[in-house]
Amino acid sequence: MLAEKTNTAQLIIDKISATAGKVDFIDNDKLSKALMYLENKGIPSNKHEDYKYCNTDAVFKKEFKNIEQKLNTISDVKNYKLKDALTIVVVNGNYSESLSDKIILKGLHLTSFSSLDKEQKQKIGTLANVETDAFIALNTAFSGAGFYLKIADNEQLQIPIHILYVSSAGSEALVNPRNVIEIGKNAEATIIEEQICIGTEKVFTNFLSEKFVAENGKLKSYTFQNEGKNGFSVNTNQVSIERYAKYDNTTITLSGSLVRNNHNVVLAAQNCEAHLNGLFTTKDNQLVDNHTLMDHQMPNCESNELYKGIINDKSTGVFNGKIFVRKDAQKTNAYQSSKNILLSDDATINTKPQLEIYADDVKCSHGTSTGKIDEVAVFYLNARGIGRESANKLLLNAFAQEVIDKIEVDELKEKILTLFENEL
Amino acid sequence: MANEILEEHINKDYEFGFTTNIDSDTFAPGLNEAVVTALSKKKNEPEWLLEFRLKAFRHWLTLPEPNNWAHLNYPKINYQDISYYSAPKKKPELKSLDEVDPELLKTFEKLGISLEEQKRLSGVQSNIAVDAVFDSVSVKTTFRETLSEKGIIFCSFSEAVLEFPDLIKKYMGTVVPYTDNYFAALNSAVFSDGSFCYIPKGVRCPMELSTYFRINATGTGQFERTLIVADEGSYVSYLEGCTAPQRDENQLHAAIVEIIAHKDAEVKYSTVQNWYPGDKNGKGGIFNFVTKRGICLEDNSKISWTQVETGSAITWKYPSVILKGNNSVGEFYSVALTNNMQEADTGTKMIHIGKNTRSTIISKGISAGFSNNSYRGLVQIRKGATNSRNFSQCDSLLMGDKCGAHTFPYIEIKDKTAVVEHEATTSKIGEDQLFYCKQRGIDNEKAIGLIVNGYCKEVLNKLPMEFAVEAQKLLAVSLEGSVG
Incomplete structure (x- = not known):
């Protein structure tokens, strides 16, 4: 298992080392520690408690087999x-x-x-x-x-x-x-x-x-x-x-x-x-x-x-x-x-x-x-002549609004609102 | 003020810490295939059971010891240092209570389970049928005859293996297979005794069934197994209590409880766990690693776990319900109290598979002294478990600033019709609540008792009458003056 993990990390290191720029703004001690950690621990899979629901190791294996850095x-x-x-x-x-x-x-x-x-x-x-x-x-x-x-x-x-x-x-x-x-x-x-x-x-x-x-x-x-x-x-x-x-x-x-x-x-x-x-x-x-x-x-x-x-x-x-x-x-x-x-x-x-x-x-x-x-809420809107689809949209919008309203930059807020509505 | 009160409580001793001097027949410490075989021989077990044990043992050898995923800190357990069998030297076949070692009876009397009393009252009124497990073996099961009239089987596990091998073969290991986890594998290999209970179709068990576990011998571990099968339309309420003597060493308790509920059946399982928790410096105490799981196998069945956990140095326990049948119901009510150096990591798993399944989780944690108390639970709604419903509430109460209270709920939902709610709070007893009581002439200590009792009420209410009284007393003793 460990060997397998190291492979993903090793593969990434090998593939990107050639094109990577020089990292001279971070001291060497930290750089070598980082590489050591990466080689020892590998890219976390779902066996890692913090990545239980997000198997990054699998993502790299599946989606990034051929990193070429073009x-x-x-x-x-x-x-x-x-x-x-x-x-x-x-x-x-x-x-x-x-x-x-x-x-x-x-x-x-x-x-x-x-x-x-x-x-x-x-x-x-x-x-x-x-x-x-x-x-x-x-x-x-x-x-x-x-x-x-x-x-x-x-x-x-x-x-x-x-x-x-x-x-x-x-x-x-x-x-x-x-x-x-x-x-x-x-x-x-x-x-x-x-x-x-x-x-x-x-x-x-x-x-x-x-x-x-x-x-x-x-x-x-x-x-x-x-x-x-x-x-x-x-x-x-x-x-x-x-x-x-x-x-x-x-x-x-x-x-x-x-x-x-x-x-x-x-x-x-x-x-x-x-x-x-x-x-x-x-x-x-x-x-x-x-x-x-x-x-x-x-x-x-x-x-x-x-x-x-x-x-x-x-x-x-x-x-x-x-x-x-x-x-x-x-x-x-x-x-x-x-x-x-x-x-x-x-x-x-x-x-x-x-x-x-x-x-x-x-x-x-x-x-x-x-x-x-909420079906009851949908029914309420239906009863007032709003179709199912619009009712759903309206309810989801209301659900999201609580978070979107936290944005205090108007231009950004409008942009996000428009994109959000398109997503629905 | 708070410190004084806390101090007082910390000095409180464990009241069940006596040992009983009776001759016992104990294996030398150590664990290997020969020990497993000898254990099986000792109990005159059939070949298939020995095979099951050996399979489990071989599997156990392949497992790595659990790394510390739980929020627990305990020294490495040396499994070769434990004796895997200890039995009161018994005469073959006890026919009546008179034949039971009087020392043993005294022990149970001290524990407040008077087998004599039960015997005397039998026939006069409905009471509790007790299966008492002393170290590794079941010493006496009361009311067996009365129960058998209704077709209910309630006996020690070893007897059941010999008398009802078909039932045991059919159900054992179906809910908790030996491959389940490290401690389940260990238990499957070396389990010594336990209780077996079968409620036939349509029978409502007329009395509470109860098992009392007591570890007595030194250097031993206790590995018991409980299997409860509720056939179609039946009902049973089952109680379990545990105590152990005060010793400087840590003793291991690794049990398995399996519950199977058929169509329309209901099983209510209540535990008051009061193993020796160790002294105030964390020396000694029981390591309690228990796998408890029930399955609502068919439609409209119900399994309910209620637990009051006040003992053990280390508690590792997650009574779970697999809701396989449609419309089945799972419940988990828990009060876990930790004091001094105790550590508890306990909670439940509710696995929703059937349609319209419902589960409720109410967990109340109380931590005092230097203890750590964690709730760890899983609510899983599988795909196809339409209209499933879960409500979870985990509250923690902290007493003193040196303890910890933690909540680790996992919620995994794969069905859009599911409605799942989870809420958790952590706080201490409010000054205003105390003030309110004091203003009405209730002193500090009583006020704290009142508030804590109110805090736990939701759970204590679920306990059968006999147990509720005991649990309340236990909480009072464990808590006496401990809140500040």
Whole structure:
């Protein structure tokens, strides 16, 4: 079994080593540890508890037998730009200065990984420990030339930053986008991360982002995933927030053959709060797996999670959320909710909402429910002259609205609403 | 204040920690095919059963020891250090209670199961029929004759093997095959005794059936097996209780319980588990690794598990129901209390296969001291299990800041008509609740008792009368002044 696992990882390493760029922004110690971990542990299969419902090993074996890394160049991303936002473009894992907007905003510093100073280099990999997860290790070993984004202390950015991750390949490929985002003390920013896949061939995106929110900082982040049939991705967000800080994320997944989101938030100081929201719709043979961890390390913090899924055809939805309250984290308030609707007889939903609690003065709860479209509600609408199909649409829309409403960037919200309605 | 009270409770001793000095016939420690064969010989077992044991043993050898997937921490068990058979030196065939070793009877009296009493009351009023299992063998089954008039078979497993081999052959291992897991394989190889119960068609068992398990000898493990078969339209309520003496060593208890419910049958299985939990430093105590599973084989059947778990150093137990028949019902009600260094990883599995199947899970965990208490459960709705319904509720109560309470529910749904709900909360006893009671002249300790009892009520209500009283007392003893 072990030999078999190693093979997948080894195969990937062999195939992408030749074309991979030099990773000189991460120190050698971490790089060798990453390779070691990868070779020893392999790509996780469903025997791995964290990947029980998301057999990535099988996906690589089935869909990425012939990784050739023929990556396309992109010359234009006009169609994907938002009107009132600053756009940063990452093509196949590498930051593209020519496609990105010129940064002339006060307090916003963007440095590509190739020109980092010593302090910034040290920050890379502090939240994403290469020895905890195979995909963190894989990304570390073959990291794309990403960027370091810093919002200076006391700066409140008025316009959102739109980071567009475009992948496009002429053969099966694996790309490893990576970034570091740092919100300074008392700083505020809104960041939209959008993932698209536009080539003719399948691309596996192994995304990794480390996000730091300093004291009293506020980060509103939106993740929008719409990669289509050729998109396979594992997306890891490692977030750490400090005293009085606030972190908000809303993840909308509309398409992608495989989407696995690892969203790990460390509430590292007192009085901070984190909110994670998610909405996904799946069809055909898709698999969307949302994996979250709220790591309450200190007292008086608050966390909230709301994930909703609409699962159709032969697709599978997964929600695995863990609230982890450490010994000292008294007065923790943590809530988690997962609601799902199954639309087809062949659809599957697996949920695993976990609580792991070592402090007694806490209020923690979770709830999850799964059902079909409420027949009584459909009848109510039928009785008022609304046909079955429209009634279903209306009800699903209402179901999704709770999450979509969390988006405060109007342009993005409208875009997602339109696409969501088309999906139905 | 809280600490003082906690302290007081931590110093509380285990009240069933006595040993009984009776001659026993015990195997030397060790496990190999010769031991399995000798065990089988000792019990005059037929060839097919020996073969079953050996198959299980060979399979067990191929299995890796479970790695720590459960939220438990315990030292490696040396399976060669355990004696796999210990029996009170018995005279062949006991005809009446007078022939039972008086020391044994005293033990049961101490435990509050007076076999004498039962005997005396027989015929006067309906009571509980008891099968008492002492170390590895069943010592006496009461009321056997009364039950057999109705066609009910209730006897020790060894007797059943000899007297009703067809029934045993037909049902044993059908719900928990020896390949199921590490401890099930071990039990299948070395099980010593246990209870067998068969309720014939259309019979409603007139009394509660009960098994009491007691580990007495040192250096032994207990491996019993219970098999309950409820034929068409029958009903039985079954109780199980367990205690063990106080010892510095860890003793292993690995049991299997299988329940089969035919068409329209109903089985209610209640457990009050109070094995020795170890002392306050975590020394000694029973390692309790139990595989319990029932199958609602045919339509409209029902299996209900109720458990009150207060003992054992380590509890690893997931009473499950396979809902195969249409319209079948599975229930799981549990109160698990851990204190000091105890660790429990317990829960249930509800596997929905038939149409219109329903299951309910109510789990209440209470952790105090340095203990860890986990709920681990699976609700699986298979494809084709249309209109299935599950409701799960797992609440945890934490007492003190050094313990842990965890919830690991797995929910897998493959049918769109299923409605599944799960909710869990973790909290401590509210200051306002305590204040409310105190304001009305109820002191701290009583108030805590009141609140905890209320917290567990949903589950305790499901226990048969005789057991409910015992369970309430047990909770009170285990909890005395432990909340802060």
